[in-house]
Amino acid sequence: MLKLLVRRLLSALAVLFVVSFITFVVLLCIPGDAAQLVLGVDATPEKVAALREAMGLNEPWYIQYLDWIGGVLRGDWGTSYVYGENVWTLLCQRLPVTFSVALLSMLIAVVLSAVLGILAALKKDSPLDILARTVMQLGGALPSFWLAMLFMLFFASYLGWFPITGYTPMSEGFGACLRSIALPSFVLAIGELGILIRIVRSSMLTALDQDFMLSARVKGLPPRAAIVRYALRSAVIAPITISGMQLAKLLGGTVIVETIFALPGIGRLMLTAVEQRDITLLQGIVLFITSMVVLVSLVTDLIVMAVNPAIRTGEEAVSR
Amino acid sequence: MKQDAVLNIEGLTVRAASGDVLVRDVSLTLGAQECLGIAGESGSGKTVTAKSVLQLLPPDLRASARSLSVLGKDILSMTEPERRRFLGCEVGFVPQNTVAYLHPLIKVKRQLTDGYLCYHDTTKREALERAHGLLEQVGIRDASRVMESYPGELSGGMRQRVNIAMALMSDPKLIIADEPTTALDCVVQQQVVELFHSINTQRHVAIVMISHDLNLIRRYCHKVAVMYAGQVVETGDSQAVFTSPKHPYTKALLSVVPRVDQDPAARLSEIPGYVPETGRDTDECLFRPRCAECTQACSGAVRCLRGADRFVRCSKVCEEAGA
Numbered sequence: 001m002l003k004l005l006v007r008r009l010l011s012a013l014a015v016l017f018v019v020s021f022i023t024f025v026v027l028l029c030i031p032g033d034a035a036q037l038v039l040g041v042d043a044t045p046e047k048v049a050a051l052r053e054a055m056g057l058n059e060p061w062y063i064q065y066l067d068w069i070g071g072v073l074r075g076d077w078g079t080s081y082v083y084g085e086n087v088w089t090l091l092c093q094r095l096p097v098t099f100s101v102a103l104l105s106m107l108i109a110v111v112l113s114a115v116l117g118i119l120a121a122l123k124k125d126s127p128l129d130i131l132a133r134t135v136m137q138l139g140g141a142l143p144s145f146w147l148a149m150l151f152m153l154f155f156a157s158y159l160g161w162f163p164i165t166g167y168t169p170m171s172e173g174f175g176a177c178l179r180s181i182a183l184p185s186f187v188l189a190i191g192e193l194g195i196l197i198r199i200v201r202s203s204m205l206t207a208l209d210q211d212f213m214l215s216a217r218v219k220g221l222p223p224r225a226a227i228v229r230y231a232l233r234s235a236v237i238a239p240i241t242i243s244g245m246q247l248a249k250l251l252g253g254t255v256i257v258e259t260i261f262a263l264p265g266i267g268r269l270m271l272t273a274v275e276q277r278d279i280t281l282l283q284g285i286v287l288f289i290t291s292m293v294v295l296v297s298l299v300t301d302l303i304v305m306a307v308n309p310a311i312r313t314g315e316e317a318v319s320r
Numbered sequence: 321m322k323q324d325a326v327l328n329i330e331g332l333t334v335r336a337a338s339g340d341v342l343v344r345d346v347s348l349t350l351g352a353q354e355c356l357g358i359a360g361e362s363g364s365g366k367t368v369t370a371k372s373v374l375q376l377l378p379p380d381l382r383a384s385a386r387s388l389s390v391l392g393k394d395i396l397s398m399t400e401p402e403r404r405r406f407l408g409c410e411v412g413f414v415p416q417n418t419v420a421y422l423h424p425l426i427k428v429k430r431q432l433t434d435g436y437l438c439y440h441d442t443t444k445r446e447a448l449e450r451a452h453g454l455l456e457q458v459g460i461r462d463a464s465r466v467m468e469s470y471p472g473e474l475s476g477g478m479r480q481r482v483n484i485a486m487a488l489m490s491d492p493k494l495i496i497a498d499e500p501t502t503a504l505d506c507v508v509q510q511q512v513v514e515l516f517h518s519i520n521t522q523r524h525v526a527i528v529m530i531s532h533d534l535n536l537i538r539r540y541c542h543k544v545a546v547m548y549a550g551q552v553v554e555t556g557d558s559q560a561v562f563t564s565p566k567h568p569y570t571k572a573l574l575s576v577v578p579r580v581d582q583d584p585a586a587r588l589s590e591i592p593g594y595v596p597e598t599g600r601d602t603d604e605c606l607f608r609p610r611c612a613e614c615t616q617a618c619s620g621a622v623r624c625l626r627g628a629d630r631f632v633r634c635s636k637v638c639e640e641a642g643a
Contacts (some may be wrong), residue, residue, distance in 0.1 A: 071356070211420035217376060219410020219435025219486070233425050308425060309470045 008301060012294045019290040020072070020283075024065050027279050033057075036278050038081045068283065068299050077287075078280040082272060087284035090269060097167050098258075102250035105188035109196050112189070117200025121208060123226070132197055137195025148187045148260045155183060156167035165262035183316075184261045188254060192246045199242050203235040210234070213248055237304055244300025251296065253291035324352050326494050326526040327373065330400070331386035334368050334377065340379065341601040343368050343550040346566075346632075350543070352493070355520045355527045357537030357558060359573065360547035363595045366530045367416075369547070370496050373528075374413055375403055391493055408439045410484030416499040418479040422471035424507050428482055429467040436489045454485040458515055477508035484515060488523075495519070496528045501536070507619075513540060538562045546570045549595050549606040556630040566632045568613045605635065615639075 036043065052058055056067060071078060077087035108162040120132035141195040156164040161179075180243040207213070208231050216226035254265030266285065321602035327350040334343040350356045357609040358366045366451040375395055388395045391410055398406060407413075415421040422431055432451035437444065448467070455463035458481045471479055480500065487495050497516065501509040510576040517540050520527050531537055537544050537558060544558040546569065554567040565571045572591045600606065608614050615636055623638040624631065632638075 110631070211417050212423040214376060214415065214433070215421050215423070215483075215486070216435075218374070218413040220404040220406075220438060220491075221435055222404065222438070225434075225438070229426070230377060230423055236421065253565055309427075 001112060004305070005302075008298060012298055014289060015294055016287070020069055020287050021065065022066065023283055023286045026059070027283060028061055028064075030277075034081065034277065034279055068280075072284075072287065080273075080278050080281040080284075082276045082278045082281065083138075083184050087281050090281065091266070091284060091288055094253075094264060094266045094269050096169065097181075097263050098251065098253045098267065100170075100177065100256075101185050101188065101254075101263065101265065102247060104181055104185035105192065105250060106243060106247045108185060108189035109192040109246070110239075113193055113196035113200050113239070117197045118204055118235075119233070120197070121201045121204035124205065129201075136194050136197045136201075139192070139197070141194075142190065144187055144191050144254075145256050145260060147190060148184070148257055151183050151187055152260070165260075167263045168248045181263070182264075183261060184254075184257045187257055188250060192243075192250075196239060196243060197244070200235070200239045203238045204231060207231040207235040233307075237308055240303055240307070241300055244296055244303075248293040248296035251292040326343045326350050326352050326354070326391055327356075327528065328387060328389045329357065329369075329373065329385060330388070332369065332372055332383060334365070334372055334383045334387065337380040338383075339382075340598060341550065342370070344600055346547075346550075346552050348545055350494075350528065350550065353520070353524045353526055354543060355529065355541045356516075357541035357544045358528065358530045358547060359532070359534055359537055359544060361573075361595050363549075363597065364547040365550035366547055367498050368550075370498055370528060370530055374407060374411060374496060376407075376413070394447075405439060407488045408435050410492055410494070412490070412492035412495040414480070414483050414487050414495060414497040416502045418476050418483060418503055421483055422479060424470065425473050426470070427467070428469050428471065428474075431470065431471075432467075432482070432486050432489060435486075436505055439490065451485065451489065454488050455482070458482075458485045458488070459511065464597075467596075476504055477511065480504060480508070480512055480561075481515070483528060484512070488519070488525075492525060494526045494528070496530075498530050499532065500529065501531070501533070503530055516540065531584070534562075534573060546573065550600045551633060552605060553607065553633045554630070556627075559631065566637050567629070567634050568611045568636075569607045572610075572612070605633075 033048070033052075035048050035055055035057060039047055039051060042293075056064060059067070068078065075088070077091075080087055080090055081087065083090055116128075116132040116135065120126075123129055134242050153165055156162045160245070164178050166180060168176040170177045186212040208227075210231075212230055216230045237263060251266075253270060254263050255267040255271055257263075258265040258267040259271065266289070270282070270285045272278070273285060327348065329348045330344060332343060333341065335341055346365070346369055348369075360366050360368065368377070368381065369476045371377050372385075373388070373390060375383075375398075377383060381529055383396070385396065390406075393406065395403075395406075422428070429448060429451060432454075433444065433447040435448050436442075436450070440447070452463050452467060455466055460478065461483055466474065466478065466482065471482070474482065480503075485499075495516075500516070501512050504512060514529055516529065516551055519525050520540075521610040527541075529537070529541060541558050543555065544560070544561050545552050545555040546567065547553065548569050554561060554565070554570045561570065562574065565574055569591075576589050576591060577589055591610060593616050596606060596609075601636070605611070605614075605618055605622040608618050611618070613636060617635045617639045619635065620635075624637045625638050625641055
């Protein structure tokens with residue numbers, strides 16, 4: 001168990017290192033001079049050259065990389081050209097927005113998909129199952145920008161239940177904050193719901209079809225105990241893994257939904273960084289998103305390990 | 321019907337939702353402490369019959385019968401809670417598949433005790449002790465370790481022993497075993513069969529054992545029922561049936577059992593043709609297309625010979641017996 005954990009951590013670190021390297025090299029290759037961008041087109045060549053020297057852009061690429069990664073390890077993520085602020089500070093400003101939207105939308109998606117998916121599997125081909133299958137299709141098919149505008153128009157503009165755009169920080173009250181992120185969270189949740197219901201429903205159907213359900217019947221277990229203790233127990237693993245992946249994706253910020261709802265999150269920060277060629281900021285964001293993905297999948301794996309003894313004991317998976 | 325019958329089936333018919341008949345007009349009786357073997361090819365309806373008795377059929381199959389009583393109780397008229405209590409307390413079932421019958425993510429000790437705790441007003445501790453004792457009785461030496469294990473950590477033979485212990489938890493008077501040795505290697509097969517034999521003789525539990533293995537039935541079962549295409553074609557005391565089989569199908573089955581003393585170079589014999597999957601809902605003889613002995617008497621509705629200890633579904637046998 002411990003050995004597995006250490007191995008998992010080491011591989012996570014390796015992934016982070018490789019990603020940081022690839023990001024750096026790729027961004028190095030895009031055309032455009034960072035010093036020129038900072039100073040503008042009117043700057044004299046002397047000034048540009050001086051700034052290049054000051055920014056360390058004349059150093060060989062590996063020295064630049066080592067400088068950057070060394071800084072990151074010391075907690076100095078560099079300074080954004082556009083904002084003139086430390087990248088880490090910028091990320092920390094945007095984090096609460098993206099985090100709260102990501103967590104709320106996953107909460108909505110997980111709860112709804114669990115309820116709908118399980119009931120749909122238990123009552124296969126009933127009207128409820130047909131509803132679940134419809135949501136499954138629609139969730140995957142509806143584009144989020146369209147859904148976002150529709151929700152905005154109806155719930156915010158027509159009904160006035162939620163603010164149309166913008167983010168209210170937690171410091172101004174929990175309710176106000178929740179209302180400001182409710183619509184974007186719902187829009188994102190619907191996108192994730194489609195896949196998640198599908199996974200829950202199909203793993204539940206597989207579990208219900210297993211021989212251990214017969215064993216539960218033979219022992220005379222009441223249906224609810226059989227479903228909760230036997231079927232659900234083996235059906236949760238795949239949905240946990242998938243929702244972990246979805247959460248990791250959402251934590252990296254969602255460009256479209258954040259833009260439409262004017263939420264100052266990681267996604268919009270990234271968009272600005274790309275538009276303005278803010279290489280340092282972009283590097284920082286990519287490294288941050290990768291760290292999020294690695295961290296969340298690590299936690300997901302730990303949860304799955306806790307649920308599945310086969311992994312814990314280092315054996316091949318026993319469940320078919 | 322015998323008063324002390326553990327199992328009394330009369331005219332059991334199982335239909336699929338599509339209307340196909342899987343099992344037709346099956347009648348079987350089993351006395352207390354007896355062991356009944358059900359033999360037949362794959363697809364002959366052995367498992368469906370056994371599962372009807374325990375009401376464990378999949379939802380798309382429907383069983384109906386003139387009478388279906390187990391331990392003196394009418395199975396078909398039971399309510400759902402009654403049926404659960406009956407399964408949990410009075411009968412046991414041992415499956416063919418040892419891999420998925422135990423839940424892979426739940427410890428053995430919990431799977432052994434959860435059903436027992438549902439229906440017995442007792443402490444968890446007593447249930448665990450009982451499970452531990454039963455594991456030892458079914459021949460598991462390190463019962464404490466097995467109790468703490470997950471099924472994936474056990475071998476197939478061990479899992480089947482756990483399944484048997486699980487069936488014994490509620491002290492059943494009848495155990496139905498559906499090809500309990502199929503997935504096991506032959507040494508373990510032998511051990512498991514011996515275990516069933518001792519459960520039958522020492523704990524006085526009546527056993528219905530479904531098996532392809534005719535030698536096994538011949539050695540351990542008091543009675544045998546031979547099934548073909550969803551019908552019972554011959555029943556009787558197993559010694560009598562095996563020494564003087566009457567139904568042509570029984571004879572054919574016995575003739576294809578390989579013997580140790582046969583010429584290794586010779587081809588193994590077989591019964592030509594297949595078990596019919598459809599068209600079982602008829603009064604005619606279903607074995608006729610494959611029967612080597614069929615005569616003029618065999619057309620039309622099949623006649624049955626009903627002796628005191630013998631039942632044969634064959635017009636030709638009836639004719640010869642002068643019935």
